[in-house]
Amino acid sequence: MASFRTTGVALVTGAASGIGLGAANALAEAGALAVVFADIDKAGIRASSEDSKKFATNPDYSPRAYVLDVRNEASVNAVVEKVVEEFGRIDYLINCAGVDVASYVPIPDHDMEDYDKVLAVNTRGLLLCSTAVIKVMEKQEPRTFQTSSGITRDLGRGAIVNVTSALSYAAVPGKVAYIASKHASLGITKATAQDVKGKGIRVNAICPSWVRTPMYEEECKKFPPVEDFIKASVPVGRPAEVEEIGDSIVYLCSPAATYVNGIGLILDSGLTLTVHLGI
Ligand SMILES: NC(=O)c1ccc[n+]([C@@H]2O[C@H](COP(=O)([O-])OP(=O)(O)OC[C@H]3O[C@@H](n4cnc5c(N)ncnc54)[C@H](O)[C@@H]3O)[C@@H](O)[C@H]2O)c1
Numbered sequence: 001m002a003s004f005r006t007t008g009v010a011l012v013t014g015a016a017s018g019i020g021l022g023a024a025n026a027l028a029e030a031g032a033l034a035v036v037f038a039d040i041d042k043a044g045i046r047a048s049s050e051d052s053k054k055f056a057t058n059p060d061y062s063p064r065a066y067v068l069d070v071r072n073e074a075s076v077n078a079v080v081e082k083v084v085e086e087f088g089r090i091d092y093l094i095n096c097a098g099v100d101v102a103s104y105v106p107i108p109d110h111d112m113e114d115y116d117k118v119l120a121v122n123t124r125g126l127l128l129c130s131t132a133v134i135k136v137m138e139k140q141e142p143r144t145f146q147t148s149s150g151i152t153r154d155l156g157r158g159a160i161v162n163v164t165s166a167l168s169y170a171a172v173p174g175k176v177a178y179i180a181s182k183h184a185s186l187g188i189t190k191a192t193a194q195d196v197k198g199k200g201i202r203v204n205a206i207c208p209s210w211v212r213t214p215m216y217e218e219e220c221k222k223f224p225p226v227e228d229f230i231k232a233s234v235p236v237g238r239p240a241e242v243e244e245i246g247d248s249i250v251y252l253c254s255p256a257a258t259y260v261n262g263i264g265l266i267l268d269s270g271l272t273l274t275v276h277l278g279i
Contacts, residue, residue, distance in 0.1 A: 002148065003256040005031040007058065008091025008158075010253070011083055012037060013070055013129055016044025018213030019163055020096035022242025023249040024048065027092065028056040028063070030250045034087050035061075038068035038079055039097065062087075070097045070125030080132040089140045092253040093133040095126045096163040098181075100215055104174030104223055115177040122181035127188050130160055130203070134192075138199045145255040156200030159253045162189045163245075166209040166268045182207075186264045193262035202261045204252045209268035210239035235270045 010027045014020030015037035024035045025048075035052060037045040045065035052063045066082060069075045083090055099121045102114045137158035145153045167179050168186035189205040196203065210216055210230055216239055220227055231237050248267055251257055266272060 003145065004251065004254050006092060006250055006253045007031045007033060008143070009034045009083070009087045009089055010036065010092040010094065011080070011090050011129075011133065012094040012096060013039065013068060013125075014095075014097035014163075015039050016041035016048055018096075018215055019208070019211055019242050019245050020094065021048050022246035023094050023096060023161075023163075025052050025055045026243065026246030026250045027094075027253070028052045028058075028061060030254065031058045032056070032092075033058055033060055033062065034064065036064045036066055036079075036083050038066045040067065040069050042067050068097075070095075070129055071120045073128050076125075076128045076132050080129075080136060084136055090133050090136050091143070091158050093129060093137075093158070093160045094163065094249055094253075095129050095160065097125055097129075098122050098163065098215070100219065101175050101177050106174045107176055110174075110176050115180070118177035119181050119184070122178070123184045123188065126162055126185055130162075130188070130192055133158070133160065134196060134199075134201060137201050138196070142200050145258075147255075153255055153258055154200070155255055155258060156202060158201050159257070160192065160201065160203045161249050161252045162186075162203070162205040163249075164189065164205045164207050164264060166207050166266055166272055168205065168207050168264055169266065170272055189264065190262050202252075202257070204257075204260060204262065205264040206245060206248055206252070207264045207266045207268075208240055208245050209234065209271050211245055212239045212241055233271060233274075234268070240267060240269070 016039035049063035049065040164185040165182040193203040
C-alpha cells in the first residue's frame with residue numbers, strides 16, 4: 001500500500017548489524033531515496049550498504065556508509081553534516097546503535113564502569129544523534145503525501161524512531177545498566193516528542209523483546225536458559241526476526257503513521273501481558 005512507503009532520506013545508526021541492518025534494508029525496500037548506514041563497524045557498514053542495493057525499490061536509491069561513534073558529539077555532528085551536504089535533508093532517523101551489559105551481575109555487585117559504558121551508547125548517544133538531526137529537520141521544508149482518496153496529508157518535517165526494548169517497561173535480574181538505559185530511552189522519546197511539538201517532527205520508540213541478532217546470540221551464550229524461557233513464555237515460542245522489527249520501523253516513518261507520536265510500540269508477541277504471572 002502506497003501509504004506504507006518511505007521515500008525520503010534515512011540515517012540509521014547501528015546499521016552494520018542486527019536490527020539496524022534490518023531497518024536499513026526495510027527502508028530501502030520501502031522506497032527510500034537514500035539510506036545512510038552509520039556505525040563504528042567500518043567493514044560492516046561498507047558491506048551492508050552495498051548489499052542493500054538488492055533490496056532497494058527506488059530507481060534513484062543511493063546508499064552511503066559513514067563511520068559514526070554515537071558517544072562522540074563531534075562524530076555525530078560530522079556525520080549529520082555530511083548527510084545534509086549530500087542529500088539536503090534527513091527525513092528519518094533510526095536510533096539503533098546499542099550495547100548490552102558485559103556480564104549479568106545483580107545489584108549490589110554490578111560494575112559501575114560497565115553501567116557508564118552502556119548508558120553512554122544506549123542513552124546519551126541516542127540523545128546526541130536526535131539533537132543533531134532535529135536541528136536539521138526543524139529547518140527543512142515539510143513534505144506532503146497524496147492519499148488514494150485524493151486527500152493531501154501533511155507528513156511534517158521528519159520522523160525519529162528510537163529502538164529501545166520491552167525492558168523499557170519491565171525488568172530482569174542482573175542487567176541494571178541495560179534496563180536503566182532502556183527506561184531512559186523511552187523517557188527521552190516522550191520528552192523529545194513534547195519538546196519538538198509544533199515542528200512537524202514525530203518521535204516514537206520501538207520496544208522489542210528478543211530479536212534474533214548477534215546481541216541475542218551473545219545473550220544466549222551468557223545466559224542459556226533464555227532460549228527455554230522464550231519457547232515457554234513467548235506466545236509464538238521464538239525470538240522476533242529483524243525483518244519483523246524493520247517493518248514496524250518503516251510503518252512509524254511512513255505516511256501511514258502521521259497520527260502516531262510519542263509512543264513506545266511493544267513488539268513482543270504478547271509476552272509482557274502475562275510474563276509477571278510466570279505462565
Ligand atoms: N536483539 C535483541 O534481542 C534486542 C531486543 C530489544 C532491543 N534491542 C536493541 O536493539 C538495538 C540493536 O541491537 P541488536 O540486537 O541489533 O545488536 P547488534 O549487536 O547486532 O547491533 C548493534 C550495532 O550497534 C553498533 N554500535 C555499538 N556501539 C556503537 C557506537 N558507540 N556508535 C555507533 N554504533 C555502535 C554495533 O557496532 C552494532 O553494529 C540495541 O539498542 C538493542 O539494545 C535488541
